[in-house]
Amino acid sequence: MNKKMLSLPYLFWCAAFILIPLFMVVYYGITDKTGAFTLENICAIATAEHSKALWISILLSLISTLICLLLAYPLAMILAHMNVNQHSFVVLIFILPMWMNFLLRTMAWQTLLEKSGVINSVLEFLHLPALNIINTPSAIILGMVYNFLPFMVLPIYNSLTKIDPNVINAAKDLGANGFDTFIRVTLPLSVPGIISGITMVFVPALTTFVISTLLGGSKILLIGNVIEQEFTQTGNWHLGSGLSIVLMIFILFNMILSAIFDKDGEGNTL
Amino acid sequence: MKDVLVNLEHISKSYGNQLVLDDLNLYIRENEFLTLLGPSGCGKTTTLRILGGFEQPDKGRVIFEGQDITNLPANKRQLNTVFQKYALFTHMTIAENIAFGLKIKNKSKSYIDDKIKYALKLVNLDGFEKRMPDSLSGGQQQRIAIARAIVNEPKLLLLDEPLGALDLKLRQDMQYELIRLKNELGITFIYVTHDQEEALTMSDTIVVMNQGYIQQIGSPERIYNEPENAFVADFIGDSNIIGATMIRDRLVEILGAKFDCVDEGFGENKPVDVVIRPEDVMLVKPEEGTIEGVVTHLIFKGVHYEMEVMAAGFEWLVHSTQMCAVGTKVGIKVDPFNIQIMNKPESEDEEAAKLDE
Numbered sequence: 327m328n329k330k331m332l333s334l335p336y337l338f339w340c341a342a343f344i345l346i347p348l349f350m351v352v353y354y355g356i357t358d359k360t361g362a363f364t365l366e367n368i369c370a371i372a373t374a375e376h377s378k379a380l381w382i383s384i385l386l387s388l389i390s391t392l393i394c395l396l397l398a399y400p401l402a403m404i405l406a407h408m409n410v411n412q413h414s415f416v417v418l419i420f421i422l423p424m425w426m427n428f429l430l431r432t433m434a435w436q437t438l439l440e441k442s443g444v445i446n447s448v449l450e451f452l453h454l455p456a457l458n459i460i461n462t463p464s465a466i467i468l469g470m471v472y473n474f475l476p477f478m479v480l481p482i483y484n485s486l487t488k489i490d491p492n493v494i495n496a497a498k499d500l501g502a503n504g505f506d507t508f509i510r511v512t513l514p515l516s517v518p519g520i521i522s523g524i525t526m527v528f529v530p531a532l533t534t535f536v537i538s539t540l541l542g543g544s545k546i547l548l549i550g551n552v553i554e555q556e557f558t559q560t561g562n563w564h565l566g567s568g569l570s571i572v573l574m575i576f577i578l579f580n581m582i583l584s585a586i587f588d589k590d591g592e593g594n595t596l
Numbered sequence: 597m598k599d600v601l602v603n604l605e606h607i608s609k610s611y612g613n614q615l616v617l618d619d620l621n622l623y624i625r626e627n628e629f630l631t632l633l634g635p636s637g638c639g640k641t642t643t644l645r646i647l648g649g650f651e652q653p654d655k656g657r658v659i660f661e662g663q664d665i666t667n668l669p670a671n672k673r674q675l676n677t678v679f680q681k682y683a684l685f686t687h688m689t690i691a692e693n694i695a696f697g698l699k700i701k702n703k704s705k706s707y708i709d710d711k712i713k714y715a716l717k718l719v720n721l722d723g724f725e726k727r728m729p730d731s732l733s734g735g736q737q738q739r740i741a742i743a744r745a746i747v748n749e750p751k752l753l754l755l756d757e758p759l760g761a762l763d764l765k766l767r768q769d770m771q772y773e774l775i776r777l778k779n780e781l782g783i784t785f786i787y788v789t790h791d792q793e794e795a796l797t798m799s800d801t802i803v804v805m806n807q808g809y810i811q812q813i814g815s816p817e818r819i820y821n822e823p824e825n826a827f828v829a830d831f832i833g834d835s836n837i838i839g840a841t842m843i844r845d846r847l848v849e850i851l852g853a854k855f856d857c858v859d860e861g862f863g864e865n866k867p868v869d870v871v872i873r874p875e876d877v878m879l880v881k882p883e884e885g886t887i888e889g890v891v892t893h894l895i896f897k898g899v900h901y902e903m904e905v906m907a908a909g910f911e912w913l914v915h916s917t918q919m920c921a922v923g924t925k926v927g928i929k930v931d932p933f934n935i936q937i938m939n940k941p942e943s944e945d946e947e948a949a950k951l952d953e
Contacts, residue, residue: 492679492680492681493684495670495683496677496684498649498669499649499671499673500671500676500745501672501697506700510696511685515687517687
């Protein structure tokens with residue numbers, strides 16, 4: 327009984343800031359302004375404007391996730407092969423930017439990428455063509471990859487370090503060369519880490535509106551931006567909530583997928 | 597004498613400042629069951645890893661069937677390894693595990709299927725094809741690891757403490773299983789263990805190692821009955837190791853009493869170590885023994901009684917089927933051929949090796 331009492335503060339927190347808001351989102355999402363039940367807000371995702379935003383969001387998130395995976399896997403492999411002293415230093419360097427505010431880091435990219443920003447000034451000085459990617463999908467992908475890459479590296483790194491070196495030795499012992507060993511043994515054994523990493527990059531990328539606002543200008547609307555606008559500008563909480571529910575279903579699907587593959591909890595280390 | 601299969605020539609290996617192997621020379625004959633025996637850190641596993649191709653020696657050569665394979669990577673070597681903690685591929689079924697090496701070599705499906713069946717039968721695990729490694733017990737997993745290695749028909753099988761993780765009963769069963777496998781397959785086995793009983797049970801040849809040096813090479817009987825130094829005597833079985841003086845050939849003075857022995861050629865009045873196995877110490881009436889003593893401890897061990905006898909300032913370990921109660925005055929007698937004379941260690945290394953135990 328005493329031990330259960332200890333969880334009360336958290337339960338209160340949980341109720342006040344997770345359960346009640348969640349309930350309110352669902353309530354707003356399935357009612358209209360008069361308070362009558364309706365599925366209109368949820369079905370609104372089918373309108374051209376909204377479905378386009380959702381489609382772009384999914385597309386950009388998938389591309390970002392893929393780039394993160396391609397960058398992170400080799401890095402995680404190098405890290406996993408380093409000795410303890412070396413790798414804790416490299417991991418520290420890698421995590422260091424995460425201790426800075428997310429918003430600040432994204433705004434820094436804005437300054438770097440601007441038409442008359444740092445990068446273009448340097449390029450101009452070197453008489454090279456200017457880089458015009460600010461306010462394009464490329465800039466948003468760049469922002470996503472930059473911000474979410476560590477979330478891909480760490481779970482993969484964790485799953486790789488869990489592989490018994492003798493399992494790799496066994497593959498070589500049985501005649502497999504480096505490539506065969508990677509494809510048949512290392513890669514399959516790191517799948518839980520890959521799935522965790524994909525979830526941990528894809529979900530925040532799908533829902534972000536800060537990166538798209540700062541680096542995409544107001545030209546590219548992601549589903550996150552649409553929902554944000556419904557709450558802050560249009561003031562239609564019902565529609566905003568309805569669209570949120572749709573987004574949550576996507577995230578839930580992704581979570582289930584990762585729960586199936588990631589039984590060891592590689593993603594729980596962050 | 598059979599042909600030499602593997603020759604290790606002047607192998608040295610160190611990790612950082614720590615010398616693990618120092619100028620090791622060893623040959624292994626075809627169809628031999630050779631055991632590398634020693635305490636942890638003696639270099640036995642490093643020797644095996646150098647043979648397997650997972651470590652490169654700093655100096656020296658590995659000769660396999662007359663070919664220098666020192667720089668040949670592990671996947672090109674005609675030998676297979678059974679690892680300590682099985683190292684099975686947990687994401688594959690048992691059949692896929694066993695087929696791994698054959699698939700790499702692009703063998704036909706029917707050949708692979710036959711081999712899987714044959715290997716599972718050999719290790720007494722018929723019908724396990726579809727199971728996953730995690731659903732098997734430790735002993736079963738180890739047998740799969742052996743099956744996975746032998747389907748490749750290696751000339752040489754390396755086994756790195758394969759029974760270390762199993763319980764006593766299973767370990768004993770597996771020992772007989774391994775001997776049977778070796779005889780059926782005709783493959784040369786190199787076996788690494790720190791368990792002296794395992795080594796005595798299975799081996800044709802035992803190589804006792806300590807601190808990167810080979811202490812003695814010989815048949816189990818020879819290693820047990822005629823240890824060359826105190827380390828070997830102490831490591832293989834229980835023993836009484838006593839400082840003594842060799843008065844002349846066939847006569848040794850132990851703890852002030854003169855014992856007849858059978859060893860010759862140590863010189864006169866030379867300090868030596870003698871080893872007397874506890875089962876070779878005979879307890880007789882006080883007046884009949886060479887030394888008189890008093891029984892201080894008595895433990896019933898099942899097959900025999902284990903006693904400690906305080907005599908001439910030394911605590912003698914005695915195994916006997918005859919019980920002598922604590923406090924009994926006894927005489928100690930040893931047959932001449934049961935006294936094994938050994939040279940005192942000469943180098944500091946050997947001294948250190950002895951202290952380590």
